[in-house]
Amino acid sequence: MRREQCGAYMITASACRLPDLKWQPRLTITRLANPTMLSKSQAFPGLSPFFETSKAATQYALDLGRELALERSSRLRV
Numbered sequence: 603m604r605r606e607q608c609g610a611y612m613i614t615a616s617a618c619r620l621p622d623l624k625w626q627p628r629l630t631i632t633r634l635a636n637p638t639m640l641s642k643s644q645a646f647p648g649l650s651p652f653f654e655t656s657k658a659a660t661q662y663a664l665d666l667g668r669e670l671a672l673e674r675s676s677r678l679r680v
Contacts, residue, residue: 604664610634610652610663611680617659623654627663633680642680 603616612632619624627649635641649666653659670678 603662606664606668608632608668608671611633611667611671613664613671615660615663615667617653617656617663619656622650622652624654625656625659626650626652627659629663629667631667631678631680644678644680646677647652 604613605615606613610633612634614630614632618628620626628652629646629649631646632641633639639659646663646666649663651662652664669673669675
């Protein structure tokens, strides 16, 4: 698992082993609390592609999280 702060968000990236011995990326983005707002999290289930190693899947999730946070993507609802 890797965690990284990106602006007002905390990105948590990890990987889950699938039955076919591949690794699926897991991503959760949390908006950090501030004096006017509580923290709020959003999970991104079912990410693909699948990877041969947990490290590659985790890195993919972390890169995607950074992209979503920096671009303030419409997919990001927190």
